[in-house]
Amino acid sequence: MTPTTVLLIALAYVAVLLGIAKWSSKRSAHADSEARFFVASQQAPWYVVAFGMVGASLSGVTFLSIPGWVRDQEWTYMQMVLGYCIGYLIVATLLLPLYYKFKLTSIYRFLGTRFGSHAHKTGAGFFIVSRVIGASFRLFLVALVVDVLVLEPLAGGATPWTWFGLTTAGILAVIYLYTKEGGMGTVIWTDTLQTACMLLAVILTIGGILQAGGHSWVDLPEVVASTDLTQIWVTEDWKMSNHWLKHVLAGMFVTIAMTGLDQDMMQKNLACRNLREAQWNMGSFTVILVGANLLFLTMGAMLWMHAGQIGMALPEATDRLYPMVAMGGSLGPALGVAFVVGLLASAFSSADSALTALTTSTCVDLLGTQEMSPERASRIRRRVHLGMAVALWGVIMAFRAVNDTSVVAALFTVANYTYGPLLGLFAVGMFTSWNPKASAVPWVCISAPILGYGLEQLLMGWLGFSFGFALLPVNGLLTALGLGAISLQTRP
Numbered sequence: 001m002t003p004t005t006v007l008l009i010a011l012a013y014v015a016v017l018l019g020i021a022k023w024s025s026k027r028s029a030h031a032d033s034e035a036r037f038f039v040a041s042q043q044a045p046w047y048v049v050a051f052g053m054v055g056a057s058l059s060g061v062t063f064l065s066i067p068g069w070v071r072d073q074e075w076t077y078m079q080m081v082l083g084y085c086i087g088y089l090i091v092a093t094l095l096l097p098l099y100y101k102f103k104l105t106s107i108y109r110f111l112g113t114r115f116g117s118h119a120h121k122t123g124a125g126f127f128i129v130s131r132v133i134g135a136s137f138r139l140f141l142v143a144l145v146v147d148v149l150v151l152e153p154l155a156g157g158a159t160p161w162t163w164f165g166l167t168t169a170g171i172l173a174v175i176y177l178y179t180k181e182g183g184m185g186t187v188i189w190t191d192t193l194q195t196a197c198m199l200l201a202v203i204l205t206i207g208g209i210l211q212a213g214g215h216s217w218v219d220l221p222e223v224v225a226s227t228d229l230t231q232i233w234v235t236e237d238w239k240m241s242n243h244w245l246k247h248v249l250a251g252m253f254v255t256i257a258m259t260g261l262d263q264d265m266m267q268k269n270l271a272c273r274n275l276r277e278a279q280w281n282m283g284s285f286t287v288i289l290v291g292a293n294l295l296f297l298t299m300g301a302m303l304w305m306h307a308g309q310i311g312m313a314l315p316e317a318t319d320r321l322y323p324m325v326a327m328g329g330s331l332g333p334a335l336g337v338a339f340v341v342g343l344l345a346s347a348f349s350s351a352d353s354a355l356t357a358l359t360t361s362t363c364v365d366l367l368g369t370q371e372m373s374p375e376r377a378s379r380i381r382r383r384v385h386l387g388m389a390v391a392l393w394g395v396i397m398a399f400r401a402v403n404d405t406s407v408v409a410a411l412f413t414v415a416n417y418t419y420g421p422l423l424g425l426f427a428v429g430m431f432t433s434w435n436p437k438a439s440a441v442p443w444v445c446i447s448a449p450i451l452g453y454g455l456e457q458l459l460m461g462w463l464g465f466s467f468g469f470a471l472l473p474v475n476g477l478l479t480a481l482g483l484g485a486i487s488l489q490t491r492p
Contacts, residue, residue: 003150009340014174017190017348021178024186033378034369037183038105038360040271044188049268050284052191052349054292055198056265057285059350060142062296063198063342068318070300074231079244081293083251085286090252091260092282098430099266100275106364107266114429118438122445123425124365127263128358130418132388135354136395142347143168143396145323149340161400168396175352176389180382183356184271190352194345201342202295205322208331209302213309220298229301241468253473257419261426264357306330355392359385420452420475421445428480434487444482448475 035041099107112120146167151159179186215223234242259265272278303325307314310330315321326339362384363369369377428434452475459465467474
């Protein structure tokens with residue numbers, strides 16, 4: 001597939017997104033502009049939200065990385081997925097009723113109600129830092145693939161810095177344009193399209209590999225089993241970072257923190273008409289997400305099998321496997337088109353909702369626009385929305401300057417740790433009567449991830465033990481203990 005073809009596919013896809021944005025804006029033209037931007041006027045059909053949330057959850061990391069992980073991790077990721085299911089049940093039964101009870105636009109306003117403005121702004125600040133780094137990382141991964149597929153062939157070698165900058169600026173400009181007026185009212189519909197495109201690309205890839213090997217869909221279980229890459233459970237060594245208990249617990253707490261305590265994901269749930277529909281949305285989303293992860297893992301096992309069968313030089317960076325097979329021509333040109341569309345969908349689906357949620361949290365939590373006149377609030381929201389798009393671009397270009405994907409991945413991991421303080425804040429706020437000293441709350445939340453990292457390094461050096469992904473609840477526990485300590489000081 002030529003770079004020109006990829007560009008034409010991208011332009012056609014962008015045109016569809018802009019068309020959906022225009023349609024969704026007309027559809028809700030009678031609604032208040034701020035309510036439409038923040039929570040889709042709470043008129044979003046729950047089944048549309050459920051399907052669209054899958055795309056935002058998967059993102060470019062899942063689309064490119066999970067198939068590659070199968071070589072080294074096999075299907076052990078399903079241990080995490082089981083933990084996700086438990087976490088989603090907790091979110092639906094504990095957190096969603098809380099958010100609807102307080103009629104929240106930003107979920108971090110609960111922290112302000114419970115602990116005061118210091119905790120409110122601290123929670124929002126941790127989310128904003130985490131989401132800026134996380135969304136930039138996901139978009140950076142996709143931009144690297146676009147760099148290889150389009151920019152390097154056009155440049156005839158290494159891509160100039162300015163080309164990469166213009167490409168990422170163009171992607172963010174498109175996202176800004178189709179979200180600047182409709183916000184969440186548009187995102188719930190564009191994400192539905194993007195989820196469908198990602199899943200269709202995976203299904204076509206699996207079908208293409210089956211056909212290349214002379215198999216039908218009926219043979220899929222037998223073909224997948226023959227890859228010897230389908231181990232799910234790790235039960236032998238409890239010190240391993242992917243031991244089943246750590247993965248299940250980590251999956252549960254990751255979901256509670258990075259979905260239930262994440263403005264980006266919860267903003268979609270708050271767009272539903274009422275609590276019951278939001279809970280139906282969460283349940284349906286869980287079922288679809290389990291199926292989607294099974295598809296990605298199945299595709300991963302088959303991609304490695306196919307690469308070995310055709311004698312392809314295997315990549316050192318496993319997240320390059322899928323692009324190499326899809327664009328290599330061994331499965332036909334149609335799969336190349338499907339991959340490009342799926343790749344674009346994975347880029348837009350995570351970044352558009354992140355940009356909307358970042359704008360919401362900044363306006364509602366930090367600037368208090370809900371207390372302003374509608375005209376002034378709308379004017380500030382537009383400026384913040386543009387500013388957040390520029391901020392994302394700046395972080396992506398900083399990643400490009402580092403030019404070391406392992407360093408960038410480490411930054412992404414650090415950003416994930418910052419959800420630990422959110423977990424501790426909400427747990428103390430919901431389940432205790434503690435009243436921590438307001439001015440000390442930010443210091444506790446900053447200290448907890450640092451202590452968690454130090455504890456991880458200490459145990460690794462002493463016992464060879466790693467928390468793995470379970471470090472997130474450890475950081476939450478450290479935050480809760482710290483809040484308890486500063487609460488003792490405030491008691492008479």
